[in-house]
Amino acid sequence: MYPFPADYCFPHNRWYIAAFSSELSDKPIQRTILETPVAIYRNSSGRAIAMYGICPHRYFPLGLGKIDGDALVCPYHGFAFGDDGKCVRIPSQQTGAGYYQPTYPLVERGTLIWIWMGNPEKADENQIPDYRKFGLDQPGWAVSGHDYIQLKARPQLLVDNVFDLTHLPHVHNQVAGGDSLLNSDQEIEELSDLVRLTQVMRMPWNPYFSMLWGEESRFEEIRNVYAVSEFFGPELVSISGPIARPIENRNMPPEGGIGEVYFIHGITPETKTTTHYFSIQTRNFRVGDDEFGNYLGASDLVIRNQDKTVLDELEKWVDYGSSRQNELAVKTDRMSLKVRGVIQRLIDAERMPITDTRRAPEFKSPAPTP
Numbered sequence: 001m002y003p004f005p006a007d008y009c010f011p012h013n014r015w016y017i018a019a020f021s022s023e024l025s026d027k028p029i030q031r032t033i034l035e036t037p038v039a040i041y042r043n044s045s046g047r048a049i050a051m052y053g054i055c056p057h058r059y060f061p062l063g064l065g066k067i068d069g070d071a072l073v074c075p076y077h078g079f080a081f082g083d084d085g086k087c088v089r090i091p092s093q094q095t096g097a098g099y100y101q102p103t104y105p106l107v108e109r110g111t112l113i114w115i116w117m118g119n120p121e122k123a124d125e126n127q128i129p130d131y132r133k134f135g136l137d138q139p140g141w142a143v144s145g146h147d148y149i150q151l152k153a154r155p156q157l158l159v160d161n162v163f164d165l166t167h168l169p170h171v172h173n174q175v176a177g178g179d180s181l182l183n184s185d186q187e188i189e190e191l192s193d194l195v196r197l198t199q200v201m202r203m204p205w206n207p208y209f210s211m212l213w214g215e216e217s218r219f220e221e222i223r224n225v226y227a228v229s230e231f232f233g234p235e236l237v238s239i240s241g242p243i244a245r246p247i248e249n250r251n252m253p254p255e256g257g258i259g260e261v262y263f264i265h266g267i268t269p270e271t272k273t274t275t276h277y278f279s280i281q282t283r284n285f286r287v288g289d290d291e292f293g294n295y296l297g298a299s300d301l302v303i304r305n306q307d308k309t310v311l312d313e314l315e316k317w318v319d320y321g322s323s324r325q326n327e328l329a330v331k332t333d334r335m336s337l338k339v340r341g342v343i344q345r346l347i348d349a350e351r352m353p354i355t356d357t358r359r360a361p362e363f364k365s366p367a368p369t370p
């Protein structure tokens with residue numbers, strides 16, 4: 001299965017975005033994550049809980065249940081499960097039969113809920129990408145967007161998409177300046193916690209800059225304009241908008257300039273061929289301008305849905321095509337290929353031995369017997 005092994009096509013020992021914080025309440029939601037159904041909700045103290053989403057009795061989806069006190073209650077026959085998964089009530093019996101429903105580590109950080117579907121002993125919160133690198137929930141930064149898109153396409157198609165921006169003039173031709181990406185200088189850096197692609201273009205002021213920074217920031221000369229794409233893992237990519245500054249230094253990430261905007265891509269496998277796509281923008285200019293933030297969010301959503309149209313179509317053909325010929329890889333595929341190598345190494349590290357780390361729920365006790 002393109003481009004990773006069909007029996008193990010994404011790493012499990014990662015923190016993935018399960019939901020936006022705003023999606024969670026005392027009314028559970030049911031969401032399939034890494035091929036596993038999960039019920040996610042807030043308990044009576046507001047803490048986010050994630051539990052295996054299939055009732056052990058007759059396999060009803062628990063995310064359609066309701067919260068009663070601190071228990072999640074299956075709506076079919078009323079079995080109830082506490083925060084730790086312990087079955088606390090079987091209405092037809094006096095006990096919970098000593099049964100535990102599997103639960104998953106969750107971390108709520110800012111506006112995002114992160115879930116760990118892999119080996120729980122390896123769940124280390126410090127592995128969640130450092131928000132300071134892209135402004136999410138940081139002082140001096142504004143956040144907009146928070147849109148959820150379901151892709152009928154495998155996660156890697158989105159990862160590949162965001163690292164080859166030469167599709168801009170074709171897929172997003174409403175965005176001015178996309179052509180300049182065709183001739184950009186590119187530099188790839190592999191750092192300790194991320195892989196960075198910096199694309200440098202030399203550009204004059206254009207209508208996109210007017211929309212983004214406002215006419216008052218207009219410059220007359222040709223400037224270096226940077227687009228910085230950072231891969232934190234298969235679960236998160238940030239792509240900067242144009243960063244313009246008058247100095248030329250290819251050995252450090254651009255800082256300052258007129259203002260920075262980041263388009264955050266949260267990428268969570270749903271199944272092998274479908275993806276939860278979480279969209280956010282962050283910026284450190286026009287911070288109090290909500291009208292601009294709303295406009296930025298709306299225009300970004302148009303762009304992401306254009307990508308969805310392409311990727312959903314691509315999903316229908318990619319196995320057919322890739323089973324018959326190798327890709328015709330070109331210069332601008334360097335970053336995608338680099339990133340695939342990183343993901344493949346993450347997968348390989350988990351697969352050995354395969355039975356130790358797969359994410360299939362581990363049940364602490366057998367199903368109750370009558």
Ligand code: FES
Nearest residue numbers: 055057058074077
């Ligand atoms: S299916 Fe859940 S209690 Fe019966």
Ligand SMILES: [Fe+2]
Nearest residue numbers: 171172303307
């Ligand atoms: Fe795109």
